[in-house]
Amino acid sequence: MKLLKTMLAASTALTVAGTVHAADLEVTHWWTSGGEAAAVGELAKALNERTEHKWVDGAIAGSGNTARPIMISRITGGDPMAATQFNHGRQAEELVEAGMMRDLTDIAEANKWREVINPPALLDACTVDGKVYCAPLNIHSSQWLWLSDAAYKKAGVPVPTTWTEFVASAPALKEAGITPLAMGKQGWQQNLAFNAMVISLMPTDVYLSVFQDKDADAAASAEVLEIFKTAAIARDLSADSNVQDWNQATNLVITGQAGGQIMGDWAQGEFAVAGQVAGQDYHCLPGLGERDVLLAGGDAFYFPVLDDADKSAAQGELAALLVDPDVQVAFNLKKGSLPVRGDVNLDAANDCMKKGLEILGRGNAVPDWNILITSDTRAQLEDLFVEFFADSSITAEAAQERFVGIMEDAE
């Protein structure tokens, strides 16, 4: 009954969208690090200056794993915010199916999202039964190897250009007292590193049959075993890195205490804050330097169904604003991520961002695993990797066996 009521309210909201009153829009997100907060500031500025609505910031500290349960329970518990961040993919799938998210199809059609958003897979991830339910905001890719020039200079070896060279240069780093690979001891970071290896060192079709088709035979294949063996090597290389958070691990690379780190492109925000220059103080290798391929994931904004007609109309304006070319440039330059449209001017981008844009422009973007698997499967994989990376007695074969078990149950 309540659902019906809210849906009715939403449909009336659409019809009166012409008459707009100023509204306060509470927006929840988990962007709290220095570079992230600056990027959110750009969104708030755009909303406050270009519309008559007011941005009410609802930042939730901690990672997405902390923030998402709070957001979801606010929406399901009947206290929805005006807009909220989720990652592209299946995190909000059930909320959409339950009719708790506002349908943005009218906004998407009016602003021609279907034509401007690149790669189109991002809009597909927002689309359920032909209706658009979220506004894509940025593209993040996680298959990057970040390398410290200072560390390699100290060890007296050239900065590697591929993962293979990186592994080969590790003994020299160890001799110089440098940890070859920095890695935070949290499941999502280890999961990210594993997936970076999967997509960079393995053919794309194997990746797709494992994660998209959930083919248990593909998960049990020799190619995947190779990746687990590579992960075991990464485990040895990162044995001395005793940090938890990703930015602490990035800091080890920035200060030259570690040779490299596998992390998403948001890491370059930390290098920028530390005043380092790409290609001079640090190097970045997309696809771990092995293959020119990136997984396109990132952030999108969802808009819960609200009773208040004014706020519903304001939600629509915010959604349109997020995909606006100027906002896209301002936000993504601060965030270190890539814009969701190919027709914007990003001359101010640094070397690493340009490398990423080039790869995306060539169409070598494959859907991120967050788009392909559910949160449940992700949680199980994170449990597996946090254990695998902490315990060197688990062999690659044993880990793969459990991996196959998880992927067999995946939906």
Place this chain on the structure above:
Amino acid sequence: MAASRPKSLFRNLNAKIAAIPMIITALVVFTGGTLWTVAYSFTKSKMLPKWKFVGFDQYERLWDTRRWMVSIENLFIYGLCMLVLSFVLGFILAALMDQKIRFENTFRTIILYPFALSFIVTGLVWQWLLNPDLGVSNVVRALGWDSFAFDPLYNAQIAIFGVVIAGLWQGTGLIMVLMLAGLRGIDQDIWKASRVDGIPAWKTYLFIVIPMMRPVFITTLVLIASGIVKVYDLIVAMTGGGPGVSTEMPAKYVYDYMFGGQNLGQGFAASTMMLLAVLIVVIPWAMLEFGGKKRG
């Protein structure tokens, strides 16, 4: 008898009316919520509860999950250590306090103080104390003992005992105070009589005082046991379940899968197992404790 029954129903009517809200809360929120949870643990509910019956699938997956098995094992280790050590330490401290020492108030306050801290604060403080680069280990090394190493939280084999240390530090004070209250409740004449008979003090404690303190022991047992089953915040603040999964606890598994993994069915199944474990301990004990008296 039948005639007197309505009378007893209306006796103390005011008190009964006043208790109605609590009775309803207990029935609807606790019992109703529990039954609902158990029922939905047999479904395929993901983020939202949906009635898609799947039988024991969630339980099969639960008992196939290594993290759950490690959690159960940890709960046993933590529970046993906490139970035995808080009883023993709490009683010994209370017995020492009871020797009519000087500054008893000061000592009592110092030992009880940690209980005023939440598990979150306790966990953080001990995380730092047990960190090899900041805490105890570092201090001892700075004193010149270079080879000294004490970093239980970084060794998967013994990390759970690091957690036990923090739990004991926080909880023992309260147990001591309860025990001390129990000791003070013992009639001084008993001590005089045992002294006249020439019984050594330790024997008096063991064979006369402790049996007399049974009600206090039961209170402490309930307090400690409920603290053990619901341990969650200490783990989150202190180790986050690590290294690896070596300090995971059942309550954390429930939370992580219900909300992080968006799999209500799995979380419900795990919490039902926790309830079952508690019932297995509580029901025989309650029958022993309360069942006998009615018949007698």
